[in-house]
Amino acid sequence: MSQDYYELLGVSRTASADDLKKAFRKLAMQHHPDRNPGDKESEKKFKTVNHAYDILKDPEKRAAYDRYGAAAFEGAAGPGGPQGQGFDFGSVFGDIFDEMFGGGGRGRGGRADTRGQDLRFNLEITLEQAYGGTDATVRVPSSVSCEVCHGSGAEAGSKPQTCPTCQGRGRLRAQQGFFTVERTCHTCHGAGQIIDKPCRTCAGQGRVRRDKTLKVNIPAGVEDGTRIRLSGEGEAGSRGGPPGDLYVFLSLRRHQLFEREGADIHCRVPISMVQATLGGNIEVPTLDGKMARINIPAGAQGGHQFRLRAKGMPIVRSTQRGDMYIEINVETPTNLTAKQKELLKEFEKAGKTSPESEGFFSKVKEMFGG
Numbered sequence: 099m100s101q102d103y104y105e106l107l108g109v110s111r112t113a114s115a116d117d118l119k120k121a122f123r124k125l126a127m128q129h130h131p132d133r134n135p136g137d138k139e140s141e142k143k144f145k146t147v148n149h150a151y152d153i154l155k156d157p158e159k160r161a162a163y164d165r166y167g168a169a170a171f172e173g174a175a176g177p178g179g180p181q182g183q184g185f186d187f188g189s190v191f192g193d194i195f196d197e198m199f200g201g202g203g204r205g206r207g208g209r210a211d212t213r214g215q216d217l218r219f220n221l222e223i224t225l226e227q228a229y230g231g232t233d234a235t236v237r238v239p240s241s242v243s244c245e246v247c248h249g250s251g252a253e254a255g256s257k258p259q260t261c262p263t264c265q266g267r268g269r270l271r272a273q274q275g276f277f278t279v280e281r282t283c284h285t286c287h288g289a290g291q292i293i294d295k296p297c298r299t300c301a302g303q304g305r306v307r308r309d310k311t312l313k314v315n316i317p318a319g320v321e322d323g324t325r326i327r328l329s330g331e332g333e334a335g336s337r338g339g340p341p342g343d344l345y346v347f348l349s350l351r352r353h354q355l356f357e358r359e360g361a362d363i364h365c366r367v368p369i370s371m372v373q374a375t376l377g378g379n380i381e382v383p384t385l386d387g388k389m390a391r392i393n394i395p396a397g398a399q400g401g402h403q404f405r406l407r408a409k410g411m412p413i414v415r416s417t418q419r420g421d422m423y424i425e426i427n428v429e430t431p432t433n434l435t436a437k438q439k440e441l442l443k444e445f446e447k448a449g450k451t452s453p454e455s456e457g458f459f460s461k462v463k464e465m466f467g468g
Contacts, residue, residue, distance in 0.1 A: 225350055230318055238310050241306060249338040259292055314346050361418075399428065
């Protein structure tokens with residue numbers, strides 16, 4: 099009596115298609131002939147697992163198996179036979195190849211990709227620079243194409259030769275059982291070419307280390323975390339390959355007066371108790387370097403906000419601007435002289451001037467019966 103296919107794969111009879119696939123991949127990698135050369139038991143197990151999955155992955159075959167068991171397929175070839183040839187190597191075993199051989203370039207041909215690496219540069223700017231936009235100069239450690247060999251990696255008077263091992267493809271194919279496995283060429287390391295006389299300046303790499311000085315245009319209104327891409331300004335590619343890109347990540351320096359919230363700007367302005375009581379005009383700074391006049395009404399309370407329309411940050415790729423909010427902070431006098439204290443006491447005796455606090459304590463008295 100043959101082993102139950104579900105037990106063979108180590109899953110329940112209600113297992114989903116994904117669960118079946120994961121269980122199969124794990125077992126197939128464990129018992130693959132390439133990982134167990136000469137082990138007949140592993141090879142047999144591999145074929146049995148393959149056959150079980152071939153049945154259960156097909157909804158119609160799985161339904162027949164659930165109802166009639168393995169008897170539903172009597173007369174069909176067993177594991178490794180003709181029926182097994184219907185296995186979908188592209189969709190399932192492609193994943194196994196990637197895991198077993200490190201993503202060995204399934205379906206890829208030609209030379210290995212020699213594109214240069216992308217680079218990242220962190221740039222801190224002020225809120226004023228973000229407000230008006232600016233051009234920043236950055237110095238980036240990088241690699242550039244070798245000027246002596248012009249990126250070829252070969253000494254002057256010579257040139258790279260086609261790799262005789264892989265014939266310039268950069269990859270080698272090998273037949274292993276009923277598999278065709280592709281690996282990086284060990285002679286040229288995937289470049290497709292070999293250099294008999296490497297350039298002395300770059301040691302055959304086609305690039306040299308050097309700092310690059312670049313100008314970065316920062317548009318008005320950029321936010322903290324904005325990423326700016328400079329195409330082709332990353333590291334040079336190996337042996338004449340295309341360069342990578344440079345990504346500049348912006349961060350905004352903390353401002354001593356203003357706080358940003360999206361496109362809006364907030365500023366807390368301290369005023370004296372007398373200014374809040376009597377009212378009057380004050381001038382406050384704005385990000386454009388000018389002063390704005392605000393009328394403080396008599397009896398203004400701390401925390402009151404005044405809105406200055408279109409005095410906030412510009413919005414990138416838009417003609418609109420955010421607003422600026424001025425919040426007043428009424429300061430309590432400190433370090434009073436004896437005379438000032440006496441005047442305040444007389445002021446308090448002269449009449450009720452704090453309706454909100456008086457109303458609050460009046461309600462407290464009512465709650466606790468006077």
